[in-house]
Amino acid sequence: MVNYGKQSLDQSDIDAVVEALKSDWITQGPVVEVFENSLCSYFGASRACAVANGTAALHLTALALGWQTRDVVVTTPVTFVATANCIVYTGATPDFVDIDPITYTIDPNRVEEKVKSLRLKGEQIKAIIGVDYAGHPCDWKALRDIADQYELQLVSDNCHALGASYNRDKQYAVKYADVVTQSYHPVKHITTGEGGAVLTNDSSIDEKVRLLRTHGIWKGSSESKNQKSILSQSWYYEMHELGYNYRITDFQCALGSSQLKKLDRFVGARRKIASLYDQMFAGVDFLTIPRSQRPIRHAYHLYPLQVDFEKAGINKSLVFGKMNAAGVNLQVHYIPVHLQPYYRREYGFKRGDYPVSETFYEREISLPMFPGVTDEVQKTVVSQIKESLCV
Numbered sequence: 306m307v308n309y310g311k312q313s314l315d316q317s318d319i320d321a322v323v324e325a326l327k328s329d330w331i332t333q334g335p336v337v338e339v340f341e342n343s344l345c346s347y348f349g350a351s352r353a354c355a356v357a358n359g360t361a362a363l364h365l366t367a368l369a370l371g372w373q374t375r376d377v378v379v380t381t382p383v384t385f386v387a388t389a390n391c392i393v394y395t396g397a398t399p400d401f402v403d404i405d406p407i408t409y410t411i412d413p414n415r416v417e418e419k420v421k422s423l424r425l426k427g428e429q430i431k432a433i434i435g436v437d438y439a440g441h442p443c444d445w446k447a448l449r450d451i452a453d454q455y456e457l458q459l460v461s462d463n464c465h466a467l468g469a470s471y472n473r474d475k476q477y478a479v480k481y482a483d484v485v486t487q488s489y490h491p492v493k494h495i496t497t498g499e500g501g502a503v504l505t506n507d508s509s510i511d512e513k514v515r516l517l518r519t520h521g522i523w524k525g526s527s528e529s530k531n532q533k534s535i536l537s538q539s540w541y542y543e544m545h546e547l548g549y550n551y552r553i554t555d556f557q558c559a560l561g562s563s564q565l566k567k568l569d570r571f572v573g574a575r576r577k578i579a580s581l582y583d584q585m586f587a588g589v590d591f592l593t594i595p596r597s598q599r600p601i602r603h604a605y606h607l608y609p610l611q612v613d614f615e616k617a618g619i620n621k622s623l624v625f626g627k628m629n630a631a632g633v634n635l636q637v638h639y640i641p642v643h644l645q646p647y648y649r650r651e652y653g654f655k656r657g658d659y660p661v662s663e664t665f666y667e668r669e670i671s672l673p674m675f676p677g678v679t680d681e682v683q684k685t686v687v688s689q690i691k692e693s694l695c696v
């Protein structure tokens with residue numbers, strides 16, 4: 306069965322992991338820092354803190370930015386639930402802003418409207434989380450301008466867009482956002498099994514994230530932070546904040562460093578697959594292929610095809626069933642977060658609140674998209690879809 310996403314591993318990745326496993330440290334060792342340094346170089350960040358997964362990266366970001374009960378944080382409904390859940394973890398209130406119908410990323414005009422209307426109601430809006438959905442960067446310049454004008458924090462959930470560029474710049478994410486989060490789940494561009502990172506140019510945010518990654522504990526005492534006393538009391542530690550164990554292991558980071566070297570190649574392979582889908586779907590009725598509006602380089606974490614099922618007079622489940630019988634497991638990204646039972650129940654969101662996102666969801670199917678997808682698989686997928694549409 307071919308899924309929508311899958312890791313791409315080779316012998317050099319396996320060798321890197323084996324080497325880490327044979328070393329003295331399999332966790333809390335030097336390989337973590339090596340990976341963090343390579344993340345800094347590739348993404349142009351002054352600091353990177355590798356963590357257990359992308360959800361932990363978001364949680365630590367929310368804590369480091371000091372979100373609290375009275376705060377409201379806005380994001381897109383078209384994302385994985387983890388993006389919104391990190392707001393809830395802190396006790397702050399999640400709110401949403403609809404997407405742009407071309408790029409499927411948060412619509413900056415609507416963000417500004419939302420900020421103004423929340424302020425009018427006396428609500429304390431604290432931050433915006435943009436998500437580079439499917440690998441298409443948000444309109445980061447517009448989001449930065451809004452964040453500056455209204456004194457908001459700006460977070461980039463960059464999990465889908467590793468290796469993308471914005472205004473011809475691959476290092477755009479940390480330039481515009483105060484904090485950037487990534488995930489290295491196997492369906493993402495590079496993998497560490499489970500894993501993630503928080504990238505920033507703000508050393509105080511990085512220090513908070515690091516402290517909270519390890520139970521809020523630091524070695525040595527706060528009064529005597531000079532090297533001599535730490536060395537003479539190597540057993541001593543203090544807990545300063547309520548933190549977590551969100552660490553990542555050395556062997557995962559060995560895999561991460563090995564994978565990062567191939568990121569440009571992986572993105573190139575994804576773009577080639579996308580371009581073949583684009584060609585094969587060109588001119589087909591009822592379909593919209595992924596588009597872009599700005600000078601961006603799409604990283605194609607996903608290939609989100611829009612099918613106007615209503616106009617075509619067919620049913621999404623039927624297409625999924627047919628494809629399954631042909632050995633292809635499609636997916637949908639995403640059921641809008643505000644329609645999840647938890648968000649409806651706890652915050653009163655309902656169908657109709659974010660119509661662009663809802664229509665997008667109804668029409669969306671994610672086609673197989675990872676470097677191992679063959680031309681044969683692409684042809685099967687395309688012919689099944691055309692057959693279902695009777696075109």
Ligand SMILES: Cc1ncc(COP(=O)(O)O)c(C=O)c1O
Nearest residue numbers: 358359360385387464488489490
């Ligand atoms: C946009 C987005 N944010 C956050 C996450 C969470 O990452 P992880 O699965 O590594 O916890 C994901 C993972 O699917 C994601 O797609």
